[in-house]
Amino acid sequence: MILAAKTAGADIVKFQKSNLEAKFTAKCLEQPYDSVNSWGKTYGEHKRYLEFSEDKFQELMDYAKELNIACTASAMDILSARFLNKLNVPFIKIGSGDVNNLPLIKEVCQMGKPVVLSTGMADMQWVRKIIETVKESYTEINVNPPYKLVLMHCVSR
Template identity: 50%
Template sequence: MPLKFELCPGRMIGGSNPCFIIAEIGQNHQGDIEIAKKMIKMAKDCGADCAKFQKSELDHKFNKQALERPYTSKHSWGKTYGEHKRHLEFSHEQYRELQKYAKEVGIFFTASGMDEMAVEFLHGLKVPFFKVGSGDTNNFPLLEKTAKKGRPMVVSSGMQSMDTMRRVYQTVKEHNKNFTILQCTSAYPLEAEDVNLRVIAEYQKEFPDIPIGYSGHESGISISVAAVALGAKVIERHVTLDKTWKGSDHAASLEPAELTELVRSIRLVERALGTGVKTMLPCEKPCHDKLGKSIVAKVHIPKKTVLTLDMLAVKVAEPKGVPPEDIFTLVGKTLIEDTEEDESITPDVVDSYGKKAKC
């Protein structure tokens, strides 16, 4: 059974606990803190468990040349990549304001630490768990430092091989037992043929002592719901207020109505997964009473007759008699009362019914 642990205060994941749903706001807030707050409230109203952002200390994440390169994309917020990223990056004080707002709204708040200094800041902010994005999953110095902080971790696996993910598992496990790995393909938007949901099952076999989840960038909700049916214990999806807004992540994000439907569908699937124990359920009794068949006498059978198969038939009968699956058990047993043709054979008229015949 996969390990379960407390990802956020009072919120367990893994085992039979409900799937933890992360609304990834990322940088879809357009660099506007009021829009960010609206998105936090939207995530809460739609039923998500956590609103998540992306935090970078730009001079630690990028080198000087990367920040100074021209950025002419239609999604750009500046002439250089550095200007673009600075427009979208909230300050430490703004993060504290967002965290406070999330607490007021009643939703968990965290962010991906996109470099080591961002991890330090988030640790000081006392976020409930760290998210390691796919771009840092093979960044083993950052991974190890993050694991040593002692907070639960969610690790995406986009762009990685299984060999790398085995190293990731061993690296984190050495310092921190409370973590989950998410199957992820880093494409925006993601085509169905590249999702590779079967990796969830492979991760469950490779890492049986941790919960496995899914981070999706596809359009719609069907694939994410299917991931839950396959056993994903965490679902992360990008969210937006408007898919037409400037920004490369919006096309792969869910608008409020879609996020609401995703949460509803996940909770429905969780109810449908059940216990795994196959038995006739109480809800089936009316159907069984109406359609369930019983064993009846095919001919008149006198008292003390040793039953043979050609004396028995299966029909919908009143009253209910011995169930059809026991027809071969009746063969060789003795009838202790006269039974008329077409009459139900009830357990009380068969000697030693319920005892297994000796082979």
């Protein structure tokens, strides 16, 4: 898929990175997951099957670099954000499912990384709260405006 993106003219590819134990409770991961779309008997087995290990993720990053295409990911939790920061990705994306995860947003900002954040179905009051949080977080590490934030918004019906 990285090669296909490069061949199609893309400048960057984006994956998702989760630390399942940081993102989900043990009870959630142990839940039976009986579905035609299941890759395991429990939700945890299913998610572990789909999740790239840190070694595999490093392979993806190396391959993208070899092809001269940038690579990043959505951080689904703080531990994943820290891992992505170690890989020196050009920015970290925060998905709409974490639009209310202010500790994650603060952590990413305090890394000094640019943030691309999907606002999903957040209302304008919450978007203002996110912007305030980003400004405060960058200020704490002495990053001056313009702040490194891109907001994306998709409308659902």
